[in-house]
Amino acid sequence: MNQLYFIALIPPSPLQDEIQELKLEVKEKFESSHSLNAPPHITLLSPFRLEDQNEVKLSSLIEDFTKSATPFEVQLRDFSTFPPRVIFIDVEKTPALMNMQEQLEELARSNPDLFNYNYDKRPYHPHLTLAFKDLTKKNFYKAWKEFENRDFDGSFTADTLHLLRHDGVRWQVQSSHPIP
Secondary structure: EEEEEEEEEOOOOOOOHHHHHHHHHHHHOOOOOOHOOOOOEEEEEEEEEHHHHHHHHHHHHHHHHOOOOEEEEEEEEEEEOOOOOOEEEOOOOOOHHHHHHHHHHHHHHHHEEEEOOOOOOOOOOOOEEEEEEOOOHHHHHHHHHHHHOOOOOOEEEEEEEEEEEEEOOOEEEEEEOOOO
């Protein structure tokens, strides 16, 4: 069976808990709960389809990938948007982060038998989503008025890649791959 997967960085607690509280605030005040279907994360490789029997092979490929990677700092700063539906915590585009994302995308493109990943190359804008998809345009503008002048400052060491799988309702961490 074809399942949906993506690869991401997930901030550790207590930062993860702080971000989850912001997602809950957005749900309560602006009726947008779709972002609660996944843990707070920064997508490195957007969703792709994979046959169940290839999951072990994929995990092994990610494991090999992390062996040559180096942990790096991720800086989260303030809020931004992709109008008119997405509000997010902005992520600093460091060379280490951008390089890792580019390498993962190349890994996907160079393994077409494994990854069903045929997206056009497009600029990568790292972010941590608070609201999207089910955020109405009206509530987007209300929410943005509240978030545009708020401060957010957080950081964490990216030392693990996470493979998430959609279970039909929400995204679950399927495997975690430490970066030595």
